[in-house]
Amino acid sequence: MTSTSVVIPTFGRIKLALNLARSIRSFHHDIEIIIVDQENQNPPDGKTLSDTGVRYYNLDKANTSVAKNTGWRQARGEVVIFFDDDIEIAQNTIKTHLDCYSDKDVVGVAGRVIVDHESVPSDTDVLTGKTNFLGTKFVYRFWSTQRQTVDFPYGCNMSFRKAILEKVGGFDPGFPKIFEEVDLGVRVSKIGKIVFEPETLAFHHKAGGGGIRPEEKANKQRLIFQNYGRYLAKNVPFPFSLVSLFIRSITAAKINICLIGHLWKNYLLGLRRPRRSRRLE
Structure with missing residues (x-):
C-alpha cells in the first residue's frame, strides 16, 4: 500500500481535530496523522498527543494555506490526505483515496462530500469540480455519484x-x-489528473464555532472577491482575464460597489507575481 499521511488543519477547534484523529486511528492503526493548529494559545498536553498518536504543529498566525503547506511538507507519506477538522469519514474513506493512486496518471483525488443541512437531489449522476477557461463558472456538486476527472x-x-x-x-x-x-x-490539473471518487465519502458538519472563515457576510464577500481577483491573475491568461474581471465586476456592483475595488486590487497584485509556480511558504 502507498505510504500515507493525513493532515488536519484546525483553528479554535483542537478537540474536533483530536476526535477526528481518534476516529481515523480506529480504522488505521499505523497511519501518520498531522494536526496543524493555527491558534497558538491552547495546545493539547503531551499525554493527549501521545495517546492519540498525532504529530502536532502550532502556527503563530492563522492562514489555511500555510497550515496545509506545513502539514504536507512535514508528511512522510507519498500521498497526503487533507481533512477538515469538522468532518466525519467512513471506514473505507482513506482506503478509497489510496486505491485511486493505483493509476499512475492520477496525481490528486477529490472525495465526495455530504454537507449538513444541504439537500441532495435525487439525480446525483452529475458533473462536479469543473471550471471554464475564463474562470467565470465553478461547479460545486460534490455530492455527485459520478466518477469523473475534475479541475479542483x-x-x-x-x-x-x-x-x-x-x-x-x-x-x-x-x-x-x-x-x-x-x-x-x-494548477495541478494542468499537469496531471485529479479524479473525483464518490466512494471516498465524508460528511461535513460545518461546526458553528472556531475555524478561520469570516463569520460576517460582508467580510466573507470581501474575501471572496479579493481571492477571485488573485485567482484570475494567476490562472486565466491575459487579456482573457480582463473579460472575466468585467463580468465579475458587474456581480460585485449589485452586491456592494466597494467589492469592485477589492476585486481589482487583488487582481493587479496577482499580476505582479511570476506566472510560473514557485515555492510558496
Whole structure:
C-alpha cells in the first residue's frame, strides 16, 4: 500500500481535530496523522498527543494555506490526505483515496462530500469540480455519484501525491482562507489528473464555532472577491482575464460597489507575481 499521511488543519477547534484523529486511528492503526493548529494559545498536553498518536504543529498566525503547506511538507507519506477538522469519514474513506493512486496518471483525488443541512437531489449522476477557461463558472456538486476527472476538489476531503505538491509549490498563502483548494486544483490539473471518487465519502458538519472563515457576510464577500481577483491573475491568461474581471465586476456592483475595488486590487497584485509556480511558504 502507498505510504500515507493525513493532515488536519484546525483553528479554535483542537478537540474536533483530536476526535477526528481518534476516529481515523480506529480504522488505521499505523497511519501518520498531522494536526496543524493555527491558534497558538491552547495546545493539547503531551499525554493527549501521545495517546492519540498525532504529530502536532502550532502556527503563530492563522492562514489555511500555510497550515496545509506545513502539514504536507512535514508528511512522510507519498500521498497526503487533507481533512477538515469538522468532518466525519467512513471506514473505507482513506482506503478509497489510496486505491485511486493505483493509476499512475492520477496525481490528486477529490472525495465526495455530504454537507449538513444541504439537500441532495435525487439525480446525483452529475458533473462536479469543473471550471471554464475564463474562470467565470465553478461547479460545486460534490455530492455527485459520478466518477469523473475534475479541475479542483472540495478542500475538506482531498488528497494529492506529495511529489505533485512539491512540483507546483503547494498552496498559495495569498489565499489565507477560501478558494485555496480551487487555485491549487486548477494548477495541478494542468499537469496531471485529479479524479473525483464518490466512494471516498465524508460528511461535513460545518461546526458553528472556531475555524478561520469570516463569520460576517460582508467580510466573507470581501474575501471572496479579493481571492477571485488573485485567482484570475494567476490562472486565466491575459487579456482573457480582463473579460472575466468585467463580468465579475458587474456581480460585485449589485452586491456592494466597494467589492469592485477589492476585486481589482487583488487582481493587479496577482499580476505582479511570476506566472510560473514557485515555492510558496
